[in-house]
Amino acid sequence: MAPPQSDQPDAAAGSGAISKVLIVIAMQTEALPLVNKFKLVDAPPHESTFPKGAPWIRYHGNYKGLHIDLVWPGKDPVLGVDSVGTVSAALVTYASIQMLKPDLIINAGTAGGFKAKGASIGDVFLASDAAFHDRRIPIPVFDMYGIGARKTLETPNMLKELNLKVGKLSTGDSLDMTPHDETAILNNDATVKDMEGAAVAYVADMFSTPAIFVKAVTDIVDGEKPTAEEFLQNLVAVTAALDQAVTEVVDFISGKCISDL
Ligand code: SAH
Numbered sequence: 001m002a003p004p005q006s007d008q009p010d011a012a013a014g015s016g017a018i019s020k021v022l023i024v025i026a027m028q029t030e031a032l033p034l035v036n037k038f039k040l041v042d043a044p045p046h047e048s049t050f051p052k053g054a055p056w057i058r059y060h061g062n063y064k065g066l067h068i069d070l071v072w073p074g075k076d077p078v079l080g081v082d083s084v085g086t087v088s089a090a091l092v093t094y095a096s097i098q099m100l101k102p103d104l105i106i107n108a109g110t111a112g113g114f115k116a117k118g119a120s121i122g123d124v125f126l127a128s129d130a131a132f133h134d135r136r137i138p139i140p141v142f143d144m145y146g147i148g149a150r151k152t153l154e155t156p157n158m159l160k161e162l163n164l165k166v167g168k169l170s171t172g173d174s175l176d177m178t179p180h181d182e183t184a185i186l187n188n189d190a191t192v193k194d195m196e197g198a199a200v201a202y203v204a205d206m207f208s209t210p211a212i213f214v215k216a217v218t219d220i221v222d223g224e225k226p227t228a229e230e231f232l233q234n235l236v237a238v239t240a241a242l243d244q245a246v247t248e249v250v251d252f253i254s255g256k257c258i259s260d261l
Contacts, residue, residue: 018253022102023070023246024093026109026196027082029235031059031072033243034108038063038250040070049099055083056092064254069100085173086132086199093203104153104258105211107200108246110238112177112227113217117167117191121220121230122238124245125192126159127152127169127213130201133184133193134172149188150201153210155261162248167191169213171198176227193221210258214249216242 025031034040040059043049050056055074060067073088075081093105113119128151135146159166170190172181177193185193192215204211218238219230253261 017255017257018066018103020067020069020100020102020104021250021253022096022100022105023068024089024096024105024107024196024200025070025072026084026089028072028075029082030109030239030242031057031070033239034070034246035059037243037247038068038070040068043069050092050095054091054095056095058096064251066250066254068250069096069102071096085195086171087173089196090199090203093200097203097207097209102209104253105200105204105209106214106246106249107197107211108214108242109194109196109216110218110231110235110242111169111192111194111197111215112175112219112221112231113192114185114190114222115220116222118165119167119191119217119220121217121234122241123165124214124216124241125167125169126155126164127192127197127215128154128166129168129188130198130213131168131170131188131190132172132198133170133181133188133190134174136180136184147184147188148198148202150198150205152201153212153258153261155212158249158252158261161252162245164214164245164249165191169194169197169215171195175231177221192217212249212261214242214246216245 040061073083131149137146170188218234
């Protein structure tokens with residue numbers, strides 16, 4: 001996610017205008033309003049982009065001088081639910097970087113927020129950092145590998161212009177939170193908690209692709225209501241706030257270089 005090396009195309013290296021943006025989203029409910037907003041079209045057959053057998057879905061189109069690819073990991077082939085979580089997110093991000101060669105990745109989605117850290121329902125955060133909270137390996141150095149903390153691309157100008165909050169993001173493969181997770185999230189100093197971000201960050205970093213993380217709060221983790229219930233109650237309304245924020249982010253990116261962000 002740091003600005004990449006010189007063998008990268010100009011835009012990814014920070015000097016040319018950004019032309020290809022990859023939006024990675026975990027859930028269909030989060031993805032479809034953005035598909036409509038940016039007037040993206042389905043890119044069938046998916047096998048022409050992704051290996052046969054992968055349930056991953058890609059939409060694409062041109063918007064304000066940018067080529068946008070929006071990918072989501074699709075439905076679990078057996079259970080029919082959205083393929084949320086780190087494994088699917090990492091795989092679809094990996095394949096998309098290889099096939100689509102984006103200049104910038106936007107991982108957009110919903111998240112749990114900590115009111116003790118200033119989060120409220122409907123807030124949209126730009127994550128300054130991403131780390132894992134459920135990869136406990138209590139051996140020196142492996143412990144740090146497990147946490148996998150990374151800085152995201154710094155976007156000082158975007159933050160000045162857009163009305164987004166800033167906070168650290170902690171990622172794990174569960175919607176609920178065990179006491180172990182809670183301690184690790186506190187150690188990560190996180191304000192928001194999701195199930196994909198740090199995995200997308202890991203892959204983006206591997207291939208020196210700048211990445212930003214736009215996370216809208218559907219539920220308050222340190223509040224009274226059960227997370228799953230609160231998440232489902234707020235999903236549709238908060239998705240509207242997420243779409244609004246992602247649109248503003250993409251509008252801001254249009255015509256700029258990575259180093260202008
Ligand atoms: N029952 C839900 C399951 C979605 S899982 C359904 O209707 O399908 C939750 C998704 O929202 C994940 O993609 C995750 O990144 C995000 N999310 C929202 N609130 C979260 C929280 N409190 N903890 C972890 N992930 C959360």
